[in-house]
Amino acid sequence: MTDVLDNGRVQxxxxxxxxxxxxxxxxxxxxxxxxxxxxxMVPWAGRIRDGRLTLNGITHQLPLSTDGNAIHGLGRNVAWDRVDDASYACEMGAPWPTSGVATLQYELRSNGLRTTLSWDDGTDAPCSIGLHPWFRRRLDVGGDVDLRFEPTAMVERGTDALPTGRLVQPSSGPWDDCFKVAGSPVLNWPGALEVSLSSSSPWWVVYDQPAETVCVEPQSAPPDAFAHPALQPDGLWPRSLWFEISAVDEAL
Incomplete structure (x- = not known):
């Protein structure tokens, strides 16, 4: 059974x-x-090469996807406990090297929705979290979506499509890539709606190769950052991420 939030304009x-x-x-x-x-996506976002994560000298094997890598964490296809009408929690542990609780909270805004995802395992061990929306390329009316964003750097991908650990100048699409972004990405469906996407993190994965969908995903760190010091935060790994989708009222 689904839970529904509704303020008249946003459902x-x-x-x-x-x-x-x-x-x-x-x-x-x-x-x-x-x-x-x-x-x-929690307690890791995106892919981990070969599903192998080494922490404190111990290598842990994570579940593999069909491409031979670990992908998108442990929480996306399991049941979460309802904390209240707009909050949820899920306990996670092995095969991840620590045990903790993920929490997910939804908050309707007057013109959109804010989602907050957090991970608490009582440690400062590496982790990455994110949210993975599948936006429709075309809505019920109007034209195909136009994505506008301002990347300042792109995570280089190797021949295996996973990060090399280097940041490079952004290239033109189509993309299945992670970017460091200045400002808020914008999705405009001409003749229908324009929305602004904002997040507490500058890292976004853009996947616009499917014919019917576009993904613009905020992540606290790039995919496979655990293996690449240049992609890791300077201090503690972030354990909370908010993501807001807001209608732009002056959209053309």
């Missing part, structure tokens, strides 16, 4: 049985999300 549906993911987000009558919705 959000959440499925606690599938990672407490958003299954629907409607703004001004337009459904923004594809059937996969928007799911949490």
């Amino acid at each position: 959000a549906a959440i499925d606690p049985s599938r990672g407490a993911r958003l299954t629907s987000l409607v703004i001004d009558g337009h459904e923004l999300l594809d059937t996969d919705g928007s799911f949490p």
Whole structure:
């Protein structure tokens, strides 16, 4: 059974049985999300090469996806506990090297939705978290979506499509890449709706290769950052991330 939040202008549906993911987000009558919705990535976001994570000299083997790497954490396809009408929690541990609790909170705004994802394992061990929305390329009316954003750097990918650990100048799309971004990415569906995407982190993964969807994903660190010091934070690894989707009222 899904939970529904509704303030008249914005309606959000959440499925606690599938990672407490958003299954629907409607703004001004337009459904923004594809059937996969928007799911949490915790306690790691994106891919980890070969699913192997070394911490304190011990290598841990994480579950592998079909491409032979670990992907998108442990929480996206499992049931989360409902804390209240807009908050959810999930305990996670092995095969991840620490045990903790992920929390996910949704908050309707007058023109959009804020999602906050957190991870608490009582340690300062490395972790990365993120949110993975599948936006529709075309809404019920209007033209195909146009993505505008201002990348200052791009994470270089090797021949295996995973990060090399270097930052390079951004290239033109199509993309399945991680960027450091200045400001807020904007999605504009001509003739329908424009939304601004904002986050507490400057890291965004953009995946615009599918014919029907576009993903613009905030992450606390790039994919596979655990293996690459240049992609890691200067201090503690962030354990909380907020992500806001807001309608731009003056959209053309």
